[in-house]
Amino acid sequence: QVQLVQSGAEVKKPGASVKVSCKASGYTFTSYAMHWVRQAPGQRLEWMGWINAGNVNTKYSQKFQGRVTITRDTSASTGYMELSSLTSEDTAVYYCARDPFHRGGSGTGAFDIWGQGTMVTVSS
């Protein structure tokens, strides 16, 4: 079936980087954009950026510009999100999500398939 499976939980020290993977199956990976969204404990969902898996175009939220890098490996049908210079405020669950409505760099915010989430804890 169509699914996104993310890598496991991570514990990092302040100042380190983390790279989360998201493996797609059950659909043509390059036909959809993939977004990354995070949710800190008790907080709202927060968009981080997207990648067009077909042409590698990316767009990042200004909040994370310079700290986040989203990439993909089409041979592995896998997307990646790397976040650097971690602080305790980056402690959150990180989700990847498929965007079925993304066209020409614009979408609707409606993501039909989500990964199970990856808990990233930043602690000294």
Place this chain on the structure above:
Amino acid sequence: QSVLTQPPSASGTPGQRVTISCSGSSSNIGSNYVCWYQQLPGTAPKLLIYRNNQRPSGVPDRFSGSKSGTSASLAISGLRSEDEADYYCAAWDDSLSGPVFGGGTKLTVL
């Protein structure tokens, strides 16, 4: 960063109809579609409504969405205990070139 505004909580008894509001601005709800997600504790969000009022296959017709101007609402009729969850609205934001989310509404079924 633009955000959408939702009431933090809502409640109803089984069988009742409840509505959850979502307020935005001209750069998001005012010029783009609205969608709604349901999030059960410890799980990923699930798409409930897209393009203002469309339901993905498998979502009961008890859930409906509407939009007017820079506001939107989610209605749940025939409330059931399994509807107890957090509900988030979202919309594309033209100034962000990405989606913005509401703060979430915790629905309690009394």
